[in-house]
Amino acid sequence: MFALMQSTRAHALHLWSDPSTGLRAVVAIHSEQLGPAFGGCRYLPYADDESAISDALHLARNMSYKAALAGLPLGGAKAVILRSPHVENRAALFEAFGRFVDTLQGRLVVAVDSGTSTVDMDCIARSTVHVSSTTAGGDPAPYAAMGVFAGLRATAQARLGSSNLEGLRVALQGLGNVGFALAEQLHAAGAELLVSDLDPGRVRLAVERFNAWPVAHDAVLSTPCDIFTPCGVGPVLSAHSVMQLRCAAVAGAANQQLTGLPVADQLESRGILYAPDTVINSGGLIYVALSHHGQAVEAITEHLARIPSRLTEVFAHAQAENRSPARVAQVLAERLLYG
Structure with missing residues (x-):
C-alpha cells in the first residue's frame, strides 16, 4: 500500500x-x-x-x-x-x-x-458542507461534455487540418451522462456517430435521437473512424488494444484512458494523435470547483473556453519535442505541482 x-x-x-x-x-x-x-x-x-x-x-x-493544467x-x-x-x-x-x-x-x-x-x-x-454537484448545484456532465467537444475540435484541427466536425466519423464508446451529452453535441455539429455501450437501451436511444450507427462493445476499438472517443470507465487502451485502433486520433471523456505512458508512445509511433484526458476532460472539474465557490455560469464557460488552447499548446510541445502529448501533459502538470 x-x-x-x-x-x-x-x-x-x-x-x-x-x-x-x-x-x-x-x-x-x-x-x-x-x-x-x-x-x-x-x-x-x-x-x-x-x-x-x-x-x-x-x-x-x-x-x-x-486541476493544475486547467489553472485551478x-x-x-x-x-x-x-x-x-x-x-x-x-x-x-x-x-x-x-x-x-x-x-x-x-x-x-x-x-x-x-x-x-x-x-x-x-x-x-446532510452531513457536510464539503460537497458539490448537489441537485441545487447542478449536474456537471453537460459542462464536461462541452469541454470535451471543444477539445475534439482542437484535436481535429491538429490532426486532420480542420476543426469542422461535419461528416467526421466519431466512434463513441460509453453513453453515460457525459457520453450521451457529448453525442448530442457531435450530432448537432454534423458528425457521423458510431456508438457502443454495455447498456443496449442507451445505444437504441442514441440511434433514435442522433441517427447513430450501433457498434458491438467488443468491436468499437477496431471500427474504422476519424476519431475514437472513449467515454466509459478507463483504462481502455493497453499495449494490446491500441493495436486494434483504426483511427487518426483518440480524444474522449474517460479518465485514465491509458494503462501507462508506454501506450501513449505506441499511439505516437502509429501516427495516432492522443488528446490527454487530463486536459480535454477538465470541464466537469472546472464546473464543480467554480460553482462551489460561487462563480457565475459566464465565468465558468469562459474558463471552459480555454481547454482548446491548452490542448493545442500540448500538441505543439509534443510535435516540437517529438514525444507523446501524454508525456508532455504530465511534465507540464508536475512542473506546476512540484516546481
Whole structure:
C-alpha cells in the first residue's frame, strides 16, 4: 500500500467503515500543493479492496494533474465507495459517507462520478458542507461534455487540418451522462456517430435521437473512424488494444484512458494523435470547483473556453519535442505541482 502511495506521490490515504449502513470507503488525497483537494465520488463494485485503493490513488493523481493544467487553485483527490450487491438504504449509506468527509475538515470536496448522482450528493450534504454537484448545484456532465467537444475540435484541427466536425466519423464508446451529452453535441455539429455501450437501451436511444450507427462493445476499438472517443470507465487502451485502433486520433471523456505512458508512445509511433484526458476532460472539474465557490455560469464557460488552447499548446510541445502529448501533459502538470 505504501509503495503504491509513493509511486503515485499521494499525500494521504483514508479508509472508512460504517457497519450500520454497510459503508466501505476509500479516499485518496494526492496533492494539496495548489489548494484543497477536489475529487469525484465513485460507487462501483470492485474485485477486492486492493483494486479499489489502487483506483483511488491513480485517479487522485489524475485529478491533481487535471486541476493544475486547467489553472485551478486546487489539489486532487478521489473517493471510492465499494458497491455491494445489495444495499438496504442508499441514502443512509451516502449520509454516512458525508460524516466521513466532514472529519477531513475541508481537505476534501467531493462531487459526482461514475455510479453516483446529484441525489447522492444531496445525501452527503446532510452531513457536510464539503460537497458539490448537489441537485441545487447542478449536474456537471453537460459542462464536461462541452469541454470535451471543444477539445475534439482542437484535436481535429491538429490532426486532420480542420476543426469542422461535419461528416467526421466519431466512434463513441460509453453513453453515460457525459457520453450521451457529448453525442448530442457531435450530432448537432454534423458528425457521423458510431456508438457502443454495455447498456443496449442507451445505444437504441442514441440511434433514435442522433441517427447513430450501433457498434458491438467488443468491436468499437477496431471500427474504422476519424476519431475514437472513449467515454466509459478507463483504462481502455493497453499495449494490446491500441493495436486494434483504426483511427487518426483518440480524444474522449474517460479518465485514465491509458494503462501507462508506454501506450501513449505506441499511439505516437502509429501516427495516432492522443488528446490527454487530463486536459480535454477538465470541464466537469472546472464546473464543480467554480460553482462551489460561487462563480457565475459566464465565468465558468469562459474558463471552459480555454481547454482548446491548452490542448493545442500540448500538441505543439509534443510535435516540437517529438514525444507523446501524454508525456508532455504530465511534465507540464508536475512542473506546476512540484516546481
